[in-house]
Amino acid sequence: MSDVGVISQCDAPAYAGNRKIFRAFRYFQARIEEMVEGENDRLASIMAFLDKVSQACLVKIEVASHADAYTLFESLNNRGMPLTAIDLIKNKLLARLETTEPGKVDHYFDVWNKLLGYLGDDYSVQERFFRHYYNAFKDPLNVPFRKDDDKRKDPLGPVATRSNLIQIYEKLINQDAKHHLQAIRSAGQLYALMLARNTDEAWAPLDKPLKDLDRIQGAPSYLLMLYLLVRREALGIDVTQLEEIARLLVCFFVRRNLTDTPPTRDLTRLFMATIDKVAALSGTAVAKTIRNELLAVSASDETFRSKLEGAIYEENAGVTRFVLCALAEQSMTKETWVDLWKYEGKLFVWTIEHIFPQGDNIPAFWVAMIADGDVKKAKAMQETHVHKLGNLTISGFNSALGNKSFKEKRDRTDSNGRNVGYRNGLRLNAELATTEAWSVKQIDARTTTLVDQVMSLFTLTGTKAY
Secondary structure: OOOHHHHHHOOOOOOHHHOHHHHHHHHHHHHHHHHHOOOOOHHHHHHHHHHHHHOOOOOOOOOOOHHHHHHHHHHHOOOOOOOOHHHHHHHHHHHHHHHHOOOOHHHHHHHHHHHHHHHOOOHHHHHHHHHHHHHHOHHHHHHHHOOOOOOOOOOOOOOOOOOOHHHHHHHHHHHHHHHHHHHHHHHHHHHOOOOOOOOOHHHHHHHHHHHHHHHOOOHHHHHHHHHHHHOHHHHOOOHHHHHHHHHHHHHHHHHHHHHOOOOHHHHHHHHHHHHHHHOOOOOHHHHHHHHHHHHHHOOOHHHHHHHHHOOHHHHOHHHHHHHHHHHHHOOOOOOOOOOOOOEEOOEEOOEEEEOOOOOOOOOHHHHHHHHOOOHHHHHHHHHHHOOOHHHEEEEOOHHHHOOOOHHHHHHOEOOOOOEOOOOOOOHHHHHHHHOOOOOHHHHHHHHHHHHHHHHHHOOOOOOOOO
């Protein structure tokens, strides 16, 4: 048995392999074994290494709180592994639980790991969840901290941000670490629905609208959805009503992200205020109130239509792709369903296709078709029409179509004779599949048709198709 190998025979505590300090121990153990491998005098090599270690100087700095520790660490650590707010919250939580319930820290470490299992490894998502949890349940979380002589309604803070996250959770942990860990873990399991990490069949109706909410960059509303999911029984709402609310939020973000109304800075407080409005409601009144709150701050139909009729691709390519996919999906059945959000590597398989091409060098056959051979006129038409909704579609073979002529794009097939051009079966391309040419007049007409469909699909009032 090697000298160093004796160390590995010690009994390790449960879950030790998941702890950073244990991984660090294993790392240096391996480095030492590598250093002495093949040496004739292993002891001398280890003693020489120990002599170098003994020359190191350790400095102990004590601070008053984990928040101060984080600030200090960020100031001193400019090259090492970052210490995150979530790391400090975990450390504070487990240290507190070890004090209140000695010998059970491994159990609570397991609970913590389950929480992170729901959230995934992305630190930005983990941090967002902890902010959303506090912002969603701010009122009940502040109750134990309110004092008669304190005029502050929210002594923990009016809203959780990156800068005050540690201070908020430090106080919650000191108040009741066990209760808050269990509550946060349960909330994390439901938050996983928004992350497509909870596959419980009971929530299947929420799968599509929540995926769409993610695709349209509706993450700011997750704090509202989290509140509704956790409080669903008290609010008297079921999966069907939650699905309706999720679809409503999708409509809201399609409109918001295209018009920038309301501005991004107002979204967190919007959804926190909405929670305050629905907290005492139940049943259908919940969805109705949420709709009214969103309507009150959204851009008007006139503003939304104006953005849709303009150079929408230039305005917001992400919204444009979402809208085109939604239009294409409307006519799909289970038998004809195509996953327009499929990835290959880090890129979408199906991407936005400009029918009249957007490049600087307009091919001669396009100049002839669109402007009767007048290059200057074709350039002017490209400037005003190329990014309009009527000139855009979804194609799974965008790079293969490029600057080809309209008919080549329309009739293109693959090596097996399958249609991969505009005759690919998507109803969105129905007009393109049957027409012989393309013109500015057709772009304008198709824009009007598609804009009307989008307005109906993503309305915030009345019956919606989405």
